[in-house]
Amino acid sequence: GNSVTQMEGPVTLSEEAFLTINCTYTATGYPSLFWYVQYPGEGLQLLLKATKADDKGSNKGFEATYRKETTSFHLEKGSVQVSDSAVYFCALSDPSSYGKLTFGQGTILTVHP
């Protein structure tokens, strides 16, 4: 079956530090990959996505590249801000599962001034 594994958190950084959150996946087909962000008490917002190998998704300074050879989709940002503090979820959608999302366990990011 499909699965997503994220690096364990929590991750605590100082403002303007570099961020990497690792994500690897297992899928039977050719999945689409996503990063979602969840702010406290809210639902999930799509941060970025990639639908095929070597695609790079980017948004709000975050980026992630779909690496089929390493089955990875690591999230990066060059300079984090306090407002980036949230929970980040990596997810995949396998076409054979009719759009169902499989989520990683989530990584809590806290950015201090």
Add this chain to the structure above:
Amino acid sequence: GAVVSQHPSRVICKSGTSVKIECRSLDFQATTMFWYRQFPKQSLMLMATSNEGSKATYEQGVEKDKFLINHASLTLSTLTVTSAHPEDSSFYICSARYHGGGTYEQYFGPGTRLTVT
């Protein structure tokens, strides 16, 4: 575009009562909606897939008689927690699937915090 709303945002109910949560796609039609449950500091657990005009498909281990799902129109799905108990207290999130640009994407509602006393 692609906005999903949920109502109510918070609800407190007494043990043994039923609670209905609504999920609406505001600016698109969603033939498929999903219901998730999220425990504190944990990931989302898919409960069921709701298709307009047909019965919901429940994930293994989810009690279909306890969590009643109705998808009566292309913009509305409801989740009713029947005979709620304190262990049903959780954050319930819905999503609606949008087909655009050749890919399917899910757009999430803001969630409903259910507390059963």
